[in-house]
Amino acid sequence: MTSKHTGDGTRAVRAGLPEPEAYEPTLPGPAFAAHYHLPGDADVHQGPYTYGRDANPTWTRLERAISELESPDADAETVVFASGMGAISAVLLSQLGQGDAAVLPSDGYQLLAPLGERLRGYGIEVRTAPTGGDAQLALLDGAPDAGGGPHNEHAEPQPVKLLWIESPANPGLDVCDIRRLADAAHERGALVAVDNTLATPLGQRPLDLGADFSVASGTKALTGHGDVLLGYVTCRDPGLAASVRAWRKMAGGIPGPMEAWLAHRSLATLQLRVDRQARTALALAEALRERPEVTGLRHPGLPTDPAHRVAAAQMRGGRYGCVVSFVLPGQEHADRFLAALRLVDDATSFGGVRSTAERRGRWGGDAVPDGFIRFSVGAEDPDDLIADVLRALDEVSMK
Numbered sequence: 001m002t003s004k005h006t007g008d009g010t011r012a013v014r015a016g017l018p019e020p021e022a023y024e025p026t027l028p029g030p031a032f033a034a035h036y037h038l039p040g041d042a043d044v045h046q047g048p049y050t051y052g053r054d055a056n057p058t059w060t061r062l063e064r065a066i067s068e069l070e071s072p073d074a075d076a077e078t079v080v081f082a083s084g085m086g087a088i089s090a091v092l093l094s095q096l097g098q099g100d101a102a103v104l105p106s107d108g109y110q111l112l113a114p115l116g117e118r119l120r121g122y123g124i125e126v127r128t129a130p131t132g133g134d135a136q137l138a139l140l141d142g143a144p145d146a147g148g149g150p151h152n153e154h155a156e157p158q159p160v161k162l163l164w165i166e167s168p169a170n171p172g173l174d175v176c177d178i179r180r181l182a183d184a185a186h187e188r189g190a191l192v193a194v195d196n197t198l199a200t201p202l203g204q205r206p207l208d209l210g211a212d213f214s215v216a217s218g219t220k221a222l223t224g225h226g227d228v229l230l231g232y233v234t235c236r237d238p239g240l241a242a243s244v245r246a247w248r249k250m251a252g253g254i255p256g257p258m259e260a261w262l263a264h265r266s267l268a269t270l271q272l273r274v275d276r277q278a279r280t281a282l283a284l285a286e287a288l289r290e291r292p293e294v295t296g297l298r299h300p301g302l303p304t305d306p307a308h309r310v311a312a313a314q315m316r317g318g319r320y321g322c323v324v325s326f327v328l329p330g331q332e333h334a335d336r337f338l339a340a341l342r343l344v345d346d347a348t349s350f351g352g353v354r355s356t357a358e359r360r361g362r363w364g365g366d367a368v369p370d371g372f373i374r375f376s377v378g379a380e381d382p383d384d385l386i387a388d389v390l391r392a393l394d395e396v397s398m399k
Contacts, residue, residue, distance in 0.1 A: 004073045008202050008317070009271040011072060016065025016264060027264060030058045030257035054249055058257045062264045063232070066222075069201040069267070070214050070234040076207060077241035078234040079248055080260060084197060084217020085111060086253035087231030091193050091213050092162070094247035095240075098123035101158035103139045105131050107174060108166035108195065110365030125158050131167060131174040132307065136181060140188055160188060165211070166195040167204075168311070170350075171360050171374040173298040173325050175307035178314055182210030191240075197221070198350070202274050203319035207236055213244075221322060221351030223266040224273045228259050273353060273379060277322035280385060281377040285324045287386050291393055296327035296369070322378075323350050325360075328371040333396060334359045337373070340392035343380055350376030355385055 006014075017027060034052040038044050049055050063078040070076060081087040088109075096102055096119065104116050106128040116126040127142075129135035142157025163185040167176050182192045193213035194206035200221045206214040216222060218230030235241040248254060255263075278301070285299035300311035301320030311320060328334040338346045338357055347356040348363075355378035361370050377385065 006072070011068055012202070012270040013268045015068040015267060016061045016063075018061065027061070027261070028057075030261035031056055032257050053252060053254055056254075056257055056260070058260045058264075059255065062260045065264055065267055066201070066232055067234055069270075070196075070205060071207050071236060073208070074236055076234050076236045077238060078232050079241060079245045080218075080255050080263075081231040081233070081248060081253045082255045082259075083229045083253070084215075084219055084231035085115075086248075086251075087215050087217070087233050088112075088195070089115065090244050090247045090251070090253065091215055091233055092119065092164070093251075094243045095162050095191060096122075096124050099158065100161040101125035101127065101142075102162045102164065103127045103129065103136055103160055104164045105129065105136070105166045105169060107131050107169050107172050107367070108164075109170050109197075110363060112164075112166075113365065127160075131165070131169040131172075131176050133176075136163065136165070136176065137184055140184055140190065160185065160190040162191045162193060164193050164195070165206075166197075168198045168300055168307070168321055168323075170198055171323070171325055171366055171368065171372070173198075173300060173305075173307065173321075173323060175300055175311045177310050178204075178206060178209040178211065186210070198321045198323060199315060199319070200270065200274055200351075202271055202316065203278070203321060204315050207234065209314055212237060212240060218263055219351075220349055221274065221277070222270065223263045224269070224351055224353055225262075225266060226349065226352040226354065228262050228266070230255055230259055230263050274319055274322075275317075276379050277351075277377050278319045280380075280382040281322050281324050282320065283382050284375070284377060284386055284389060287390060288324065288326055291390075293329055293333070293393065293397060294326045296325070296372070298325045299323070322376055324375045324377065326373055326375070327369050328373060331359065331361070331370040334371040334373055336396045336399065337392050340395045341388060342392075343385055343388040344375075350374065352376065353379040355380060 036049045066078040067076040107130050127139040185192045191212045194211040196214050197216040214234045233244050282301040288294045300307050344355040344357050357375040360372050360374045
């Protein structure tokens with residue numbers, strides 16, 4: 001265990017490790033077990049491990065590590081899942097029921113939209129609004145849906161049970177004032193969940209900002225190597241954590257022991273990766289400001305970005321994330337740019353040590369222009385990466 005006074009780098013390296021034991025590995029290997037030896041009937045419910053869908057010692061170490069990163073100043077519990085969507089679904093479906101209302105971002109991760117439709121099918125009122133500004137705040141009081149969702153003006157609005165925040169939002173990188181929204185939601189009796197995937201717990205601590213749930217896809221920057229699918233939910237309220245854990249047990253969205261072990265192994269380099277990628281992403285965004293063919297440039301670390309003031313107040317240590325988004329003049333231009341890159345893979349997801357970029361509109365689930373590029377900065381030498389991007393832009397412009 002690390003203390004609340006420990007620095008981010010030390011905490012990332014040491015989080016969740018067992019006490020040193022002579023001739024044993026620093027991080028014990030994954031425990032592959034479907035079931036465990038049990039004591040007599042009188043004690044069967046007292047032990048931590050009984051059946052593989054309930055708990056696993058490899059998960060436990062990872063969950064403790066993430067809790068130390070998400071909430072170093074207060075006790076918290078983490079529940080890990082097989083994917084980020086597993087974690088998202090667990091929060092929404094464990095907390096919401098027929099007749100409840102929820103507020104979701106209209107510009108967040110693209111699978112939130114079909115998930116919202118599924119919630120409506122369960123009799124849950126779903127209101128959507130963009131991340132920036134006060135649109136989400138207005139929906140807490142039952143204002144018309146600002147995100148284009150159905151709204152019955154004659155129906156009595158339901159009190160909101162859960163506010164879902166994604167900040168910075170993916171892929172548009174807008175930011176909202178988490179503490180302000182959380183305070184407003186709590187005044188109305190609503191719970192607050194924050195998708196912290198892009199920021200990571202080193203860049204932002206939603207629980208410190210008033211959220212009840214910090215949720216993330218560990219597939220991305222948390223693990224950072226593009227070789228693990230993982231998700232997690234962290235709570236300070238033991239009751240909320242228990243309800244999410246019970247949902248995992250019933251739905252069966254458990255991570256594999258190997259994936260959990262790989263994720264824990266990857267945490268040791270988290271600060272190194274996050275800091276390097278954040279610095280390079282800001283440098284790339286600054287370089288792209290000078291390009292006439294680039295429009296709609298967004299990165300929360302840019303002083304000129306519309307979200308910078310709010311981001312600077314709630315994101316930590318100048319860590320504004322590894323993603324830069326921008327728009328090129330149409331689909332063909334964007335596709336030729338991606339093909340011209342040599343140090344950047346044309347791939348989805350973000351947060352990995354190898355830079356990736358994609359024309360996000362190819363999936364059809366985001367309200368973005370045809371030439372919209374989501375660029376995930378990796379750990380390459382910053383000068384090499386920026387030179388490759390500028391060369392590719394030049395090459396496409398000359399054709």
